[in-house]
Amino acid sequence: MNPLTEQLHHLRLRLTHPANRPLPEITTETGPTLRGWVLRLALLVLTPLLLFTAAGRTPDIPDGVTWTIAALSTGLLLARPTPTTAGGTVVVAAVLFWGFTTEPLDPWALAVALLAYLLTRITWWAAHVPLHGRVEISALLVGWRRDLAVLACTGLLGALAMLVSGATVPGAVLIAALAIVGIAFLALATGGATRDDGRS
Template identity: 75%
Template sequence: MIPSSLTERLRHLRLRLDDPGRRPLPAVTVETGPTVRGWVFRLALLVLTPLLLFTAAGRTPDVPLGVTGTIALLATGLLVVRPTPATAGGVIVVAAVLFWGFTTEPFDPWALVVALLAHLLARTTWWAAHVPPDGHTELAALRTGWRRDATVLGATGLLGALALLASGTTTTTAVLLAALGLVGIALLALATGRPSRDDGPS
């Protein structure tokens, strides 16, 4: 006759095996491709943030260099410590104020260079917010959506080059170059044919 304690143990073992939530987890081996450490994104922010702000302020002679340096130092420290989309947006707004807030000159084609740097800053901040400094992310994940980012950056750079070329030409030629640039951007945007990318919650 089987003792009652042994019977009870066998019953518990059978219930445990029948319940998927109580079964022991199997050993799983995961292989990853080449990765990038999280601190690399913060290092990139150390370069991109002052580059963006100094590029924006450099086109406005009324902004003292010391003021720009102080703003760049504070903004860089804030982004590295707290890399969130809201913080990146605030830095981009500051760059726009430095670029346009102190002058009444006509449109400066260098604004498109500032816009290109701002896009790079926003994308880098998103990754820095989602990958801790001691974490890793695969290069394959970084390449997700690269065609769309390349379209934005390439089209912005192309439009900036056209604007720089048109800055010393007649009005008719400038209008023609601007129209060609806008048509090119529209065609690139329509050629993707995909829904907008969801970068997820911040």
């Protein structure tokens, strides 16, 4: 085989090799999307709302302490939106709510729990979507039935507890406890589809 034929042969092999072929053009379409910074904006609103709601039920906490805690927690969540920072914020809210009082269970605890649930879910998404990235709204709504059931049941329990907080109803505490356990199981259930909530 002469040099010219050999070069042509090598050229043909190089052009026909799958690794050397040009990649095909692919067009994809996405549904409506949401920017990552919108999720951070939601955290900017939800974090202080959660902490002020929790601290507002404990009159002994100075306003300066509440503002400082809210500012630090919000800044930390915006800088590092991870399940760990979200869990830490929820724990701080619980301490503000229950740590300085010996009163019985306050019905507002369920409102705080509702805000904490929302904060945890949004933090998970903020951790997975870059600031300038996009996420499809349909992806955000995966498992929306479960989330809506948790939020609705929590809000309903809180409203009912506030209505009857001045009355003594035998067995009401047991019923409320069973309802909360039911909500917890509902929140942890995956149903028929797998849902990735990230590493804890």
